[in-house]
Amino acid sequence: MALITLYTVLIAVVAMSLLSLSFKKLRSTKVKLPPGPYGLPLVGYLPFLGRNIHQTFMELANIYGPIYKLSIGQKLFVLISCPTLAKEVVRDHDITFANRNPTIAALAFSFGGKDIAFTPYGPEWRMLRRIFVHEMQSNANLDAFYALRRNQVKKSIKDVYGKNGTTIDVGMLAYSTVINMITSMFWGGTLEGDIGANINAQFRDAVSELLIIWGKPNISDFFPFLASFDIQGIQGDMKRASRWIEKIFDFVIDQRNKNNTKISNKDFRFPLGVQRS
Structure with missing residues (x-):
């Protein structure tokens, strides 16, 4: 009973403190809402x-x-x-x-908001935009990946044709096609066979899990003082999903480094116009 009484008093004190701060903030604001x-x-x-x-x-x-x-x-x-x-x-x-208010999950995924989606507008954001849009996603780079995208679309059409007379999940088919096109551009279409299929499947599963975590409501986003407790475990889940994706990228980069002299395909690690050392 003593513990229950103590917890009740503590909760009441915290609640009154937060309420008092809220009223002070409302009284001090000069912005007409x-x-x-x-x-x-x-x-x-x-x-x-x-x-x-x-x-x-x-x-x-x-x-x-x-x-x-x-x-x-x-x-x-x-x-x-x-x-x-x-x-x-x-x-x-x-x-x-222009600035965004990232969620706890977004901060965990983007290393504290250090990416083009959540970095505040300014010199750093403009630098990221130049790298991401003008260099990595330039018309020349995207044109160089046209054959890879076309091959993935052909594979999807062939898969649909082979399932004639059966039910097809069009949403999953479109999602898989897009993910396969993205991965083909990421690693230049050089991971083929069982290894490539396994890596693509892992990447697809990792991205799917990441999107599910990202879309979950998180009480810490509305009550920041609870963020350190991670009551729903969303921050931890997002960090694990991010590490999963990082391991996939590390594996692919290691494979490309091992075969660097034998591979001529372009990918986002070696964009068009960037010379290999």
Whole structure:
């Protein structure tokens, strides 16, 4: 009973402290926020979201207008729901709204947000964009991989033809085709046979697991003070999935290094125009 009483007192103290900080933050803010529902203390509107979040957002837009605020946990969101405002955000003032607020899973996958998707807009982001878009994904590079992409599409068509009269999961077929095209460009189509099939299958499974983890709701994203506890294990799961993908890349790079003098195929490790040492 003494322990229960102590825990109750501690929880009450923490709750009152957080509530006090929230009120102070609201009083100190000088930004005029749009209207929106109040929600509950500490948790905000989180208990009322339901399963069909898009429907809830549209219902709130019908009440509060095309732009409104919504508190979810300790995070404050501003939602827009009309084409005119969307144009203002994503095109007219895109630099102002360019930065992202990565989730715990995204931070675990991107080494703390150190990639093109989550790096804040600035010199570092522009450097990453130049490498990723203008060099790795240049028209010349993509044209060099045309044969690899065409071969993968042919294999998929042949697979469909061989299953004539049976049920085909079109979504999985398209997903597998895209993943196979990506892996072919990653390692230049040089991993063929059983080794190539095994690596491609592992990469496909690793990416699928990563996407599943990425899409899971995480309470730590709405209550940052819980992040260090990783209550749902999402951060740990994402780190394991990331290490799985890193091991696949390490294996492929080692194979390419071993056969470096014998391979002439281009891939993303040796993009078009980059000379091998």
